[in-house]
Structure formats: C-alpha cells, structure tokens
Amino acid sequence: MESLLKGLNPQQKKAVTYFDSPLLILAGAGSGKTRVITYKIAYMIEKLRYKPERILAVTFTNKAAKEMKERVEKLVGNSAPVLVSTFHSFCVRLLRTHSVRVGYQPNFLILDTDDKKRLVREIIRDMNLDSELYNPSAIASVISNIKNGLYSPESMTTYYDRIKDIFEIYNKRLKENNAFDFDDLLIYGRELLKSEELQRKYSDFFQYVLIDEYQDTNRIQYEIARALTKDKGNICVVGDEDQCIYTWRGANIENILSFEKDFQNAKIIKLEKNYRCTKVILDAANAVIENNKLRKGKKLYTDNPAGEPIRLYVAESDVDEARFVSKTVKQFLKKGVKPADIAIFYRTNSQSRVVEDALRREGISYKIVGGLKFYERKEIKDIIAYLRVVLFEKDTISLLRILNVPKRGLGSAVEKKLKEILQQETSNIGALKLLSDELRMEKQKKAIEDLIDIVEEIRKKLYNLKPYDLIKFITVSIGYEKYLRKEHPEDWESRVENIKELGNTIQEFSEREKLQGEDLYLEFLSTITLSSDQDELDEEDEKVTLMTVHASKGLEFPIVFITGLEEGLFPHIKSLDTKEEIEEERRLFYVAITRAKRLLSLSYAKKRRSFGSYKDTRKSRFLDEVPTHLIKEVKRKVAKKESERRNAIDFEVVQKKKPKLVFHQKFGKGVVKRVEGVGESAKVTAFFANYGEKTIVMKFLKVIG
Ligand code: ATP
Ligand code: MG
Numbered sequence: 001m002e003s004l005l006k007g008l009n010p011q012q013k014k015a016v017t018y019f020d021s022p023l024l025i026l027a028g029a030g031s032g033k034t035r036v037i038t039y040k041i042a043y044m045i046e047k048l049r050y051k052p053e054r055i056l057a058v059t060f061t062n063k064a065a066k067e068m069k070e071r072v073e074k075l076v077g078n079s080a081p082v083l084v085s086t087f088h089s090f091c092v093r094l095l096r097t098h099s100v101r102v103g104y105q106p107n108f109l110i111l112d113t114d115d116k117k118r119l120v121r122e123i124i125r126d127m128n129l130d131s132e133l134y135n136p137s138a139i140a141s142v143i144s145n146i147k148n149g150l151y152s153p154e155s156m157t158t159y160y161d162r163i164k165d166i167f168e169i170y171n172k173r174l175k176e177n178n179a180f181d182f183d184d185l186l187i188y189g190r191e192l193l194k195s196e197e198l199q200r201k202y203s204d205f206f207q208y209v210l211i212d213e214y215q216d217t218n219r220i221q222y223e224i225a226r227a228l229t230k231d232k233g234n235i236c237v238v239g240d241e242d243q244c245i246y247t248w249r250g251a252n253i254e255n256i257l258s259f260e261k262d263f264q265n266a267k268i269i270k271l272e273k274n275y276r277c278t279k280v281i282l283d284a285a286n287a288v289i290e291n292n293k294l295r296k297g298k299k300l301y302t303d304n305p306a307g308e309p310i311r312l313y314v315a316e317s318d319v320d321e322a323r324f325v326s327k328t329v330k331q332f333l334k335k336g337v338k339p340a341d342i343a344i345f346y347r348t349n350s351q352s353r354v355v356e357d358a359l360r361r362e363g364i365s366y367k368i369v370g371g372l373k374f375y376e377r378k379e380i381k382d383i384i385a386y387l388r389v390v391l392f393e394k395d396t397i398s399l400l401r402i403l404n405v406p407k408r409g410l411g412s413a414v415e416k417k418l419k420e421i422l423q424q425e426t427s428n429i430g431a432l433k434l435l436s437d438e439l440r441m442e443k444q445k446k447a448i449e450d451l452i453d454i455v456e457e458i459r460k461k462l463y464n465l466k467p468y469d470l471i472k473f474i475t476v477s478i479g480y481e482k483y484l485r486k487e488h489p490e491d492w493e494s495r496v497e498n499i500k501e502l503g504n505t506i507q508e509f510s511e512r513e514k515l516q517g518e519d520l521y522l523e524f525l526s527t528i529t530l531s532s533d534q535d536e537l538d539e540e541d542e543k544v545t546l547m548t549v550h551a552s553k554g555l556e557f558p559i560v561f562i563t564g565l566e567e568g569l570f571p572h573i574k575s576l577d578t579k580e581e582i583e584e585e586r587r588l589f590y591v592a593i594t595r596a597k598r599l600l601s602l603s604y605a606k607k608r609r610s611f612g613s614y615k616d617t618r619k620s621r622f623l624d625e626v627p628t629h630l631i632k633e634v635k636r637k638v639a640k641k642e643s644e645r646r647n648a649i650d651f652e653v654v655q656k657k658k659p660k661l662v663f664h665q666k667f668g669k670g671v672v673k674r675v676e677g678v679g680e681s682a683k684v685t686a687f688f689a690n691y692g693e694k695t696i697v698m699k700f701l702k703v704i705g
Contacts, residue, residue: 030276091189278307406483661705
C-alpha cells in the first residue's frame with residue numbers, strides 16, 4: 001500500500017486518502033486529476049476493503065472508462081470489477097433492470113446519431129416538409145437541445161413553425177419502437193432515480209462515487225450524481241473550470257463552481273503541479289487562460305524542463321499549412337519518433353481533408369478520431385441491423401433497413417406496404433408474415449419467407465455458435481459478400497475485412513465480459529451505440545492521430561500541432577458574439593495547448609478555401625495571447641535545416657519493444673509474425689511448430705523473447 005501512495009505528491013496523497021466529506025479536486029490540466037481518481041479507487045479496494053463492484057466511477061468517454069479500468073487492475077491486480085462507465089452507459093444499466101417503470105420493455109434499443117437522423121428525415125418526408133428548410137441534421141440537434149432543456153419547442157417555432165409536431169411525432173415513434181435516443185437515456189435514468197425506492201436502493205448500494213471531467217456534466221447528469229449519493233458525502237469529483245468546453249451541449253460550469261454550496265461540508269483540494277508539459281508549453285497555457293474573467297483562478301507550475309520553444313508557422317494558404325504539417329511530421333518519423341506520439345488538431349471536422357491529402361502524399365498513415373467511425377460504416381450497420389431485428393422484435397427501423405439489403409427485388413411499394421402493416425402489428429416477424437400473405441408476386445412472397453427463415457435461423461444460433469461464427473453465418477446466409485462485390489466493386493474486399501473484424505471484436509468482447517447468447521449481444525450493442533467521439537475500434541500504435549480539439553480532452557501526446565488559428569475558425573465564427581462564447585473558445589484553446597507534452601506547433605493560413613473559393617483570413621486573437629518570447633517562427637525554406645539541427649537536441653523516443661517469441665498454454669512456443677493493436681487486447685499472429693499459424697489475443701500469451 002505504501003508503494004501505491006509513492007506515485008503521488010503530498011496534495012494528491014491527501015486527495016486519495018480523504019473520506020470525511022464530499023471532495024472536489026479542482027485543478028488545471030495535467031496535474032494528475034485522473035491519476036488521483038484511479039489511485040483512490042485502488043486505495044479503497046486495497047486499504048479500505050471496499051467491494052470493487054460497489055464503487056462507481058464515471059468518465060467522459062467509453063475509451064476513458066476502459067483505460068481507467070485497466071489502470072485500476074494494474075494497481076490492485078485482476079480482481080477488480082469496479083463499475084467504470086459513462087453517465088450514458090450507467091443509465092443503460094439502470095434501464096435494463098427497471099425500464100418497465102417508465103413504460104419501456106427491457107430489451108429496448110438505443111438509437112445512434114445516424115439512426116436518429118434517418119428517423120428525423122423520415123418524419124420530415126412523411127409530413128411533406130421542405131428538407132432544405134427542415135434540414136434533418138439541424139432538426140436532430142434542435143430536438144436534442146430541447147430534451148436537454150436548453151430551449152422549449154415553443155421558442156423554436158420562430159425558426160421552424162412545425163417543430164412542435166416534429167418533436168411529438170419523433171418521441172411517439174421512439175416509443176413505438178421501444179427505443180431511446182442518447183438524451184432519453186439520461187432523462188429516463190434520472191426519472192428512475194426520482195423514485196424514492198430506487199434512489200435509496202442505489203445510494204445504499206454504492207459505497208463511493210467518483211466523477212472525472214466534472215466541469216462538463218450537465219444538469220441531468222448532476223442530478224443523477226446527486227441522487228446516487230444524497231447527503232452521505234461519499235463522492236469525489238475532479239475537474240477544471242478552465243476546461244469546460246461543452247456548454248453548447250448543456251454542460252454547466254455552475255455545477256463545479258457551486259459544488260461547495262450543493263454538497264454540505266465539501267472539501268476542496270487544489271493540485272498545482274503539472275506533470276505533463278514542458279515549462280514553455282505550460283507558460284503559454286497559463287498566459288492564454290488568464291484572459292478569461294469567468295474563472296476561480298489558479299496557477300500551475302511544473303518541475304519539467306523548459307523544453308523547446310513553441311513553433312509558429314504562418315502559411316500562405318491552407319494547402320501550404322497542411323504541407324508544412326505533413327513535412328514536419330515526416331521529419332519526426334525519420335528521426336524515430338513513433339507515429340502514435342504525434343497528434344494534429346483542428347477546430348472543425350471539415351479542416352481535416354486538406355491535412356489528410358498532404359499526409360497521404362507523404363505516405364504517412366493516420367487515423368481520424370471522431371470521423372466516420374467503424375460502427376457507422378454501411379456494411380457494419382447492415383450486419384448489425386440483422387442482429388437487431390433478431391434481438392429486438394419491435395425494432396422496425398432495422399427491419400426496414402434490411403428489407404431489401406441485400407437486394408431481394410422488394411421495391412418501394414413493398415416497403416410502403418410493410419410500413420402500413422407496422423402501424424398495427426409492431427412485432428417484426430409478425431409484420432413480415434402479414435406482408436407475405438398480402439403479396440401477390442410469388443417471387444416477392446418467397447423473398448419474404450426466406451427472410452423470415454433467416455431471422456429465425458439466426459435466433460436459433462445465438463447460443464450455439466461462437467460470435468465470430470455467428471457473424472459469418474449471417475453474412476453467408478444472406479449472400480452479403482456477393483452483394484458487396486456487385487454494389488462496391490472498388491472496395492468490397494476491405495468491407496468484407498471490416499465484417500470479419502466485427503466478428504473478432506464481439507468474440508473478444510464475449511471473452512472479456514464473460515457473456516454469451518442474448519445477454520452478450522444486448523450488452524455489446526449498447527456498448528457500441530454509446531461509443532463516442534474518442535472511441536475507435538482499432539487503437540493502432542502505428543498511426544498519427546487527427547482529431548478535433550473537442551475530442552482531445554483528457555488525452556496527452558508528446559508532439560501536438562494546432563492548425564487553423566484564424567479569426568472565425570478558432571475562435572469559431574459561431575462564437576464571436578458574446579464574451580461567454582469567446583471565453584469558451586479560449587478554454588478550448590487552453591485544452592489544445594495542454595495536451596502537448598514536449599513540443600507544440602501553432603499555425604495559421606493567410607488564405608483559406610471556403611465554399612469553393614479562397615478568402616483572406618486574419619490570424620486568431622489567441623495567438624497574440626501567447627507570449628512572444630516563448631515562440632520561434634518557422635520559415636519554410638530554413639525549416640528543413642533547422643529541424644535537422646533541432647531533432648538532434650532531444651526527442652526521447654520511447655520505443656516500445658515488440659515481442660518476438662511468445663508462449664501459449666496449449667500451442668507452446670511461437671514465433672511472432674504480426675501484432676495488431678496494443679496492450680492486452682492486441683492480436684498476435686504467431687507460428688507454432690506443431691499447430692501452424694494462429695492469431696491469439698495478447699492476454700492469453702506470455703512474452704518470452
Ligand atoms: P487533464 O486535465 O488534461 O485531464 P489530469 O489532471 O487528469 O489532466 P493526468 O492525466 O491524471 O492529469 O496526469 C497527467 C500526466 O502526469 C499523466 O501522464 C500522469 O501519469 C502524470 N502524473 C500525474 N501525477 C504524477 C505524479 N505524482 N508522478 C508522476 N507522474 C504523474
Ligand atoms: Mg484527466
């Protein structure tokens with residue numbers, strides 16, 4: 001135990017061992033807030049003998065949750081089923097047990113952003129509204145804002161006079177589908193906890209509650225946290241008011257500023273030492289955030305070395321900026337920096353394309369976090385829709401998706417008929433049977449009957465087949481590969497690969513969570529639907545990361561490029577009107593700067609293409625807030641020479657050793673050929689003398705060479 005506390009400074013130690021009253025850890029970026037939460041959980045298990053399953057830790061993304069779980073396990077050994085989740089996934093758990101109380105069946109389904117947009121589009125079409133005016137994406141986010149209490153349907157009627165009707169129909173359709181959208185999960189989760197019985201049950205059950213990134217909780221999340229602890233004082237939240245960047249999604253900076261008022265006898269501990277950044281980077285961050293008025297105010301220091309000056313590149317155009325970034329990245333890679341140690345940030349998603357083009361030209365592989373995610377790819381959604389039809393008998397959205405995918409000669413007339421039937425008959429199979437009775441054409445009748453057979457076959461196999469084989473079974477029985485070849489001749493192979501990857505993932509998930517059959521698939525589907533901006537299927541080590549600043553929260557990288565520092569872009573044009581909005585943009589810039597551990601590069605372009613033509617830009621006001629003595633301007637011509645000189649200085653390259661020889665219980669010694677992914681869930685392909693080549697998950701192997 002002593003050794004556990006050794007990894008902490010005195011303030012952090014105090015935070016880990018304090019249990020007398022509600023605890024707020026208010027501290028700047030990189031000061032070890034997340035580390036404190038992790039150690040506190042370990043401390044409770046090891047020292048205080050709390051039951052791991054009765055500790056609840058809430059993080060901002062599923063990825064953060066997974067990482068935290070792994071870190072705790074590292075500290076206390078494997079036996080720690082601590083409940084680390086996001087607010088959303090916590091609510092899913094609550095609802096799976098108690099949804100009947102709010103009028104939903106326990107096997108409800110969750111609409112992801114894409115499903116939601118489809119549904120909104122359908123409603124707009126059914127109502128014969130102009131989809132130019134009633135843009136489905138815009139309406140989807142209005143619906144979300146209404147649900148989050150940001151504004152009422154009435155106040156929106158000035159912009160969209162039918163919004164109230166859309167809102168009502170939307171909710172009605174969700175209910176008919178036994179479905180929740182993301183916002184509903186929180187709303188109904190909180191609703192459940194309003195019952196005194198459940199509130200008592202859960203607040204008695206959880207011995208302690210911890211929340212990371214508390215500055216970005218919204219009102220509903222706050223109320224859930226409150227209900228889970230009431231006045232028992234068994235809560236620790238950590239946050240940084242300077243990093244509150246989700247007020248546009250209803251996050252409420254007040255939650256953190258008024259913690260002392262809301263939680264009696266609250267204790268506040270501040271952490272002031274930053275362990276992440278060089279002095280130069282931290283000085284820049286401190287100087288920038290000081291321009292904000294709406295803050296409690298705090299100063300961070302670090303014992304880290306001063307480090308290199310911040311690089312500034314003034315580009316002639318967006319293309320030139322992208323070229324600068326990609327060339328510099330290339331130089332780093334040549335010097336042995338790992339791709340995964342480099343991140344490129346931008347304010348808006350649409351900026352990524354130019355950068356991507358430039359990276360591709362240099363032959364640098366990259367991944368986009370928060371771009372088109374694995375689970376949003378068509379082939380994955382198609383296969384998952386089959387699973388959903390099997391698991392959720394009322395999931396008509398998925399049923400309509402698979403009706404003619406792959407093509408079975410069932411056109412829009414048949415679809416219309418099915419929709420009519422679904423008005424009365426809401427069970428999927430029931431509706432298909434009625435549909436087949438109504439159809440005249442033998443071919444169509446047969447197609448529907450085949451589809452019914454397939455769905456029932458899959459259902460039977462849920463328990464008999466391993467997940468990987470089940471996915472294969474679905475793909476083969478619907479003839480999906482043939483369909484892909486025909487529809488997507490250019491990239492059908494990689495799509496087939498993706499589906500295999502899906503099989504692998506569910507297989508792995510089943511082993512990790514020790515779940516099978518229906519429980520397995522239900523749990524898996526909730527997890528992926530909730531996977532958010534930062535969550536990616538493949539956490540490849542070999543790629544440079546591209547992401548928006550929002551998605552970078554909580555992460556750290558040795559080298560960070562922040563691009564597009566122009567007025568109207570960063571700060572964003574939508575946020576120039578009020579002081580509050582500008583301050584939020586500044587917090588965002590502060591978040592971006594403080595992700596960098598060793599080297600920070602800032603850049604802007606003098607002109608940038610938008611809506612098809614080039615426009616002159618002005619450099620961001622935030623750049624002027626970075627003290628000039630911390631900056632060194634990079635010029636293109638000399639850049640090459642200079643960086644060669646610089647690279648000799650210092651980039652401590654932590655080269656992770658790749659295993660060469662592994663040992664497996666059954667197969668014995670194996671020679672490693674390939675490793676995909678990282679950590680315990682990495683997939684290792686190795687050659688075993690008596691068994692040939694096998695691909696095995698890392699955790700079942702021992703590295704012996
Ligand atoms: P953010 O505000 O960005 O979320 P944070 O306050 O959560 O940052 P952490 O991510 O917990 O900070 O810590 C930042 C880095 O400093 C991590 O790499 C962490 O391991 C390291 N660190 C924190 N405390 C210590 C310590 N006492 N000794 C050594 N390293 C530390
Ligand atoms: Mg953190």
